[in-house]
Amino acid sequence: MTRQELIEQIFTKRTFLCVGLDTDIKKIPKHLLDCDDPIFQFNKAIIDATADYCVAYKPNIAFYECDGVKGWISLEKTISYLKKYYPNHLIIADAKRGDIGNTSAMYARCFFEEMDVDALTVAPYMGEDSVTPFLSYEGKWVILLALTSNKGSHDFQLIADTEGKRLFEHVLEKSQAWGNADNMMYVVGATQGRMFEDIRKVAPDHFLLVPGIGAQGGSLEEVCRYGMTPDCGLIVNSSRAIIYANSEPDFYVTAGENACQVAEEMGKMLKTYSKTKDDLRF
Amino acid sequence: MTRQELIEQIFTKRTFLCVGLDTDIKKIPKHLLDCDDPIFQFNKAIIDATADYCVAYKPNIAFYECDGVKGWISLEKTISYLKKYYPNHLIIADAKRGDIGNTSAMYARCFFEEMDVDALTVAPYMGEDSVTPFLSYEGKWVILLALTSNKGSHDFQLIADTEGKRLFEHVLEKSQAWGNADNMMYVVGATQGRMFEDIRKVAPDHFLLVPGIGAQGGSLEEVCRYGMTPDCGLIVNSSRAIIYANSEPDFYVTAGENACQVAEEMGKMLKTYSKTKDDLRF
Numbered sequence: 276m277t278r279q280e281l282i283e284q285i286f287t288k289r290t291f292l293c294v295g296l297d298t299d300i301k302k303i304p305k306h307l308l309d310c311d312d313p314i315f316q317f318n319k320a321i322i323d324a325t326a327d328y329c330v331a332y333k334p335n336i337a338f339y340e341c342d343g344v345k346g347w348i349s350l351e352k353t354i355s356y357l358k359k360y361y362p363n364h365l366i367i368a369d370a371k372r373g374d375i376g377n378t379s380a381m382y383a384r385c386f387f388e389e390m391d392v393d394a395l396t397v398a399p400y401m402g403e404d405s406v407t408p409f410l411s412y413e414g415k416w417v418i419l420l421a422l423t424s425n426k427g428s429h430d431f432q433l434i435a436d437t438e439g440k441r442l443f444e445h446v447l448e449k450s451q452a453w454g455n456a457d458n459m460m461y462v463v464g465a466t467q468g469r470m471f472e473d474i475r476k477v478a479p480d481h482f483l484l485v486p487g488i489g490a491q492g493g494s495l496e497e498v499c500r501y502g503m504t505p506d507c508g509l510i511v512n513s514s515r516a517i518i519y520a521n522s523e524p525d526f527y528v529t530a531g532e533n534a535c536q537v538a539e540e541m542g543k544m545l546k547t548y549s550k551t552k553d554d555l556r557f
Numbered sequence: 558m559t560r561q562e563l564i565e566q567i568f569t570k571r572t573f574l575c576v577g578l579d580t581d582i583k584k585i586p587k588h589l590l591d592c593d594d595p596i597f598q599f600n601k602a603i604i605d606a607t608a609d610y611c612v613a614y615k616p617n618i619a620f621y622e623c624d625g626v627k628g629w630i631s632l633e634k635t636i637s638y639l640k641k642y643y644p645n646h647l648i649i650a651d652a653k654r655g656d657i658g659n660t661s662a663m664y665a666r667c668f669f670e671e672m673d674v675d676a677l678t679v680a681p682y683m684g685e686d687s688v689t690p691f692l693s694y695e696g697k698w699v700i701l702l703a704l705t706s707n708k709g710s711h712d713f714q715l716i717a718d719t720e721g722k723r724l725f726e727h728v729l730e731k732s733q734a735w736g737n738a739d740n741m742m743y744v745v746g747a748t749q750g751r752m753f754e755d756i757r758k759v760a761p762d763h764f765l766l767v768p769g770i771g772a773q774g775g776s777l778e779e780v781c782r783y784g785m786t787p788d789c790g791l792i793v794n795s796s797r798a799i800i801y802a803n804s805e806p807d808f809y810v811t812a813g814e815n816a817c818q819v820a821e822e823m824g825k826m827l828k829t830y831s832k833t834k835d836d837l838r839f
Contacts, residue, residue, distance in 0.1 A: 297659075337661075340664065341663045341671060342667075351625060351626065372619070374619060375706065381617075381622070381623045382619045388623075400705075406709075423682075423683050426686050428684055430727075430731055431724065431727060432683075434718055437717070445716055
């Protein structure tokens with residue numbers, strides 16, 4: 276999916292929501308456990324109920340890998356289902372991979388050839404040759420960790436060099452020599468509030484994938500006030516607050532309602548913060 | 558496997574070699590492609606031929622994941638084989654995982670419960686809560702990236718703060734509050750030469766997992782001169798130079814010979830650099 280196609284989806288549907296498929300067998304409604312593949316059945320119901328209110332889905336690979344071969348099958352089925360029935364949704368594999376060049380190339384083959392997802396989250400610690408193998412696939416996206424949503428983000432990402440430049444700013448700057456706003460996004464946690472201003476100084480145009488609203492406590496309004504661009508420039512993820520809002524057989528109805536509610540807020544945010552003087556999109 | 562058991566294996570066998578199972582269907586001998594599971598058959602032959610000369614095996618997860626479900630099955634079979642026939646070898650899953658707490662906990666469940674490997678490589682970028690879930694498993698090891706073997710290691714790992722402390726030194730220092738030398742090792746590339754002296758200033762006792770000899774060009778002698786401790790403190794990995802030395806049907810014979818040769822050098826290194834005044838191990 277190209278940047279232009281993504282922007283069109285966002286302004287047509289008036290939402291920049293990504294639904295996180297962090298599907299845990301221990302948390303899904305009990306009645307699904309009798310199915311042949313409970314994880315896939317859960318995902319399918321969540322996807323059908325939320326597709327109108329989001330532009331992206333983000334399977335969190337850890338939640339599938341933890342069931343070994345079985346989990347990997349559920350993941351493949353979920354991705355096939357998305358590609359078949361919702362081809363206009365961006366599929367992000369949240370895997371946080373990154374290794375020496377020849378190994379990153381294998382991960383790229385896994386996610387961009389075998390699974391054929393649109394985007395992959397990548398960890399930057401190992402530098403350029405750990406990231407560039409993912410950038411050689413046309414139409415695919417690298418989503419590089421910059422300033423994450425968790426408490427541990429303060430441990431290393433904020434370390435500043437002698438000129439006051441912090442690690443996440445180094446990542447934003449250096450990586451712009453490897454990719455561009457058409458094939459690279461950054462992960463910035465919703466919990467980082469005004470830090471979005473600093474992010475936008477270094478990466479004014481790039482899309483940001485923003486986890487951390489909902490269960491992690493980040494504010495959508497703050498993210499938009501400080502992080503939104505005329506092209507929106509944001510994909511905001513919610514996982515637990517949408518997919519686990521209800522554990523009864525009608526769980527998907529509640530998931531749909533919650534996604535709809537977030538999308539409505541997002542529509543307002545787009546109107547407030549992305550509108551330019553002569554914008555015909557509103 | 559405990560630290561003491563690992564040290565005993567090293568000094569009994571006079572080797573600290575880890576054989577990297579970076580098994581690529583495109584690189585294994587052609588005659589294996591007729592087998593039911595060529596990747597597993599290759600691994601099995603390599604393991605049987607090299608087990609006497611190494612103390613650890615390190616499947617590189619990317620190389621299995623890239624074949625999806627099929628690759629995952631080959632990986633599970635390889636690990637089961639190792640656990641059954643070579644229970645005294647450390648099994649390291651080289652996966653470089655790391656995510657927010659609840660997700661790292663799922664990766665931990667994957668590798669330490671489902672697969673039940675001994676050790677996992679972990680990326681430190683996301684800080685404390687991305688690492689600690691892996692440390693709650695008794696008898697298991699976290700191997701945290703510190704100073705990696707690739708060119709890109711210079712991009713971020715060497716960034717220094719106002720006091721001259723570099724990112725990899727921050728990682729070494731901070732992480733010692735999360736784990737200890739009994740449940741944590743660090744990845745330091747063999748290509749880093751004298752930097753091992755700096756590493757040992759901050760982490761004098763921890764075992765280091767050292768990739769980068771062989772195909773990547775690092776020097777075993779240098780690693781040992783600057784990085785070895787009285788307990789050895791090193792696990793040195795070789796992948797391509799051992800497993801792909803020969804692509805004929807007798808590939809495993811060459812792999813065994815190459816592993817034997819590296820182990821012989823390692824025996825000498827142990828005698829030279831780990832020996833203490835009243836050491837009875839030699």
